[in-house]
Every structure is written in structure tokens, then in C-alpha cells.
Amino acid sequence: MSVVVVGSLNMDLVVRVGRHPRPGETILGSDYETHCGGKGANQAVAAARTLGKPAPAKAGATPPQPLVRMVGRVGQDEFGQRLRNSLKREQINVHAVLPIPTPTGVAFIAVNEKGENTIIVSPGANYRLRPENLTPAEFDGAKVVVLQLEIPLDTVRRAAELGRSAGARVILNAAPAQKLPEKLLEQVDLLVVNESEALSLTGVAPASPEKALELARQLSQKVARVVITLGEQGAVWAEPAASGYQPALRVESVDNTGAGDAFVGALAAALYEGHSLVEAVRWGVVAGALATTRVGAQSALPCRTEVLEGVARLS
Incomplete structure (x- = not known):
């Protein structure tokens, strides 16, 4: 059984600034840094770290299979090779992360002194993952399927259908915000959105936890x-x-880049282990908070021990 993540892989180009520029304004920032990212890849790494390494096989037994499987596309370039190798180091199955002759996706991220970010994504190879590229084989043995919206919407819908057919619980992180067709929502077991995405879907801003709870019930x-x-x-x-x-x-x-992905990955890991939604949200809240204490996306994602210790602190 595994967590299958279908989504984007990007190389993040990060620059720190005192404040975000106004339209038409040029400001100076720090030296830029490169970090492996993309909502799909981030969530796969977050899930893998939260689940921890598979138990070692006994002598003579078949080696354990990775608990997380990534499905996506990268370019036949340096960024694509780095992204695949990074996932391999996290013990994530990348057999369905295929290099194709187009640029790897890139995200341009500016982070201000408060840790707030603005992000522009150039999808590149991510938008070449088409519905016809997905087959039941990628979802064989899936217990949880995690989806986002940095790949074509038709592909997301096909992945949801295949996940549901495989008997998996389908999680849709509806980010970045866009209109969602009813036929996609019919295949989704759990919808995860942030404040701006909730506003996009309902037309109402979740200005307080009380209002957010009202909108969650509505959705x-x-x-x-x-x-x-x-x-x-x-x-x-x-x-x-x-x-x-x-x-x-x-x-x-210090930097909230990837915090939402940390939340979703830890949430998926908790559900994979059989925890209730209430407990899974606790895991997600802790992972998301811990991810903001470090710079970067994947580099900031917490490990299992950190998440469990944080959950204990919430108790």
C-alpha cells in the first residue's frame, strides 16, 4: 500500500527582499537560491518524511517498497535530473516521473522580512502530463491519492477517477485557486484549501476561524x-x-514557503496510517508550522519525530 502523489515538480528560485515591490517598481534582493519544489513534489516529500523510512526487510526477504509514489513530468535538463534525484534520496518511487524534451517547471519566489511570499510559476513539463499518460498501473496498491492544480485540470480529474477506482482515498488540494468542475468534486473524498482558495470557491473570505468553519460546512x-x-x-x-x-x-x-504542502503531506500520511480526520488535521497543523521555521520548501519540511513531538505539544 502507498501514498500516490500526482502533480507538479518545480525548481524554486528564491530571493529574499525587504518588502515586495509595487507594480512597475524595481527593488534589490539577496543572492538567489535554488530549492527543489513544486506542490506535488513538496507534498510527496512531506508525506514520506512524516511516514518515516519503511521497516527494513529480514534477511533473504524482498526489500521494502517505498511508501510514497510520485507521478509527474520533468524536463531533460539539469533541473529535472536534480528533482528526480532529490525524490530518490527521500526514498520516493520516481518510476512515473518521466523526463521529456521540454523545460522543467520553475517557480520564482520572493520572500519578505515577515516570511510572506509571492510566487510566479512557469509550469513547463508539468503541463505536458496529460490524462492519456495515466493508467491504472500508477495507482495499483494506492491507499491515499494526493492531487493539486499545478497540472492540467483534465489530468487531475483523470487521476481522481483512477484513484477512486483503485479504492484509494482521494485528497484534492485545490491550489492554485480555480473553478472546479462538479465531475471532479464527485471523485474527491477530502478537499483542502487555504483562505484565498476558500474565497475563490465560495465568494466569501474566511475572516475568522468561526467564518472559516461556516464555509467548511458549506463546502x-x-x-x-x-x-x-x-x-x-x-x-x-x-x-x-x-x-x-x-x-x-x-x-x-521565517519563511512560509511550502507550509501548505507540509500540511497536506502530513495530513495524507496520518490518513494513510488510519488516523481520524481530526487527528490528521493536528498532524498537518504541526507540520505546516514547523516548515515555516526554516528557509525553502522541501528543505524545510519536518521529519516524523518532529511532527509527533509537535502533536504531543498540542495535546
Whole structure:
């Protein structure tokens, strides 16, 4: 059994600035850094670190299979090779991360003194992952399937259908925000959105945890289970029989790049292990908070021990 992540792989080009520029304005920033990223790859790494390494095989037994499998596309370039090698080091199955003759996706990220970021994504190879490229083989043995919206929407829908057919729980992180077709939502078991994405889907801003909880219940009329993340305020959740609010773990934040992906990956890992949605949200809140205490996306994602210790602090 495995967590299957279908989504984007990007090389993040990060520059730190005192403040974000206004339209038409040029400002000076730090030396830029390169970090492996992409919402799909970030969430795969977050899930793998939260799950920890597979138990070693006994002498003579078949080596254990990775617990996380990534499906995506990269370019036949240096960035693409670095992204695949980075996932391999995390013990993630990359057999379905195929290099193709087009540029690897790139994200241009500016981070201000408060740790807030602005991001521009050039999708590159990510947008060459088409529905016809996906087959049931990629979803064989999937227990949880994780999707985002940095690949074509038709591909997301096909992945959701194949995940559901495989008997997996399908998680859709509806980011970046866009209109979602009903036929996609019908295949989704759990919808995860942040404040801006909740606004895009409902037309109402979740200005407080109370309002966010109201919107989560509203969205749960379309998808049975909904989570709205609220940054430093935590997250709310709703499912058919209950709903609730989970405050955040208090930390000293330096960079919130990848925090949402940390949340989704840890959430998926908890559900893979059989935890309730309530407990999975706690894992996600902790992982998201810890990811803000370090610079970068994948480089900032916490390991299993850190997540479990943070969850204990919430108790």
C-alpha cells in the first residue's frame, strides 16, 4: 500500500527582499537560491518524511517498497535530473516521473522580512502530463491519492477517477485557486484549501476561524470532508457527522514557503496510517508550522519525530 502523489515538480528560485515591490517598481534582493519544489513534489516529500523510512526487510526477504509514489513530468535538463534525484534520496518511487524534451517547471519566489511570499510559476513539463499518460498501473496498491492544480485540470480529474477506482482515498488540494468542475468534486473524498482558495470557491473570505468553519460546512455539501487552512491561526475541518477548529502550533516563522504542502503531506500520511480526520488535521497543523521555521520548501519540511513531538505539544 502507498501514498500516490500526482502533480507538479518545480525548481524554486528564491530571493529574499525587504518588502515586495509595487507594480512597475524595481527593488534589490539577496543572492538567489535554488530549492527543489513544486506542490506535488513538496507534498510527496512531506508525506514520506512524516511516514518515516519503511521497516527494513529480514534477511533473504524482498526489500521494502517505498511508501510514497510520485507521478509527474520533468524536463531533460539539469533541473529535472536534480528533482528526480532529490525524490530518490527521500526514498520516493520516481518510476512515473518521466523526463521529456521540454523545460522543467520553475517557480520564482520572493520572500519578505515577515516570511510572506509571492510566487510566479512557469509550469513547463508539468503541463505536458496529460490524462492519456495515466493508467491504472500508477495507482495499483494506492491507499491515499494526493492531487493539486499545478497540472492540467483534465489530468487531475483523470487521476481522481483512477484513484477512486483503485479504492484509494482521494485528497484534492485545490491550489492554485480555480473553478472546479462538479465531475471532479464527485471523485474527491477530502478537499483542502487555504483562505484565498476558500474565497475563490465560495465568494466569501474566511475572516475568522468561526467564518472559516461556516464555509467548511458549506463546502462539505459538495465534498464530504473539507479542511480550510488558516496559516498562523491553524485550520478548520468539516465532515458529515462533525466539524471543528484546530489552533496552530506556536513557532518563530521565517519563511512560509511550502507550509501548505507540509500540511497536506502530513495530513495524507496520518490518513494513510488510519488516523481520524481530526487527528490528521493536528498532524498537518504541526507540520505546516514547523516548515515555516526554516528557509525553502522541501528543505524545510519536518521529519516524523518532529511532527509527533509537535502533536504531543498540542495535546
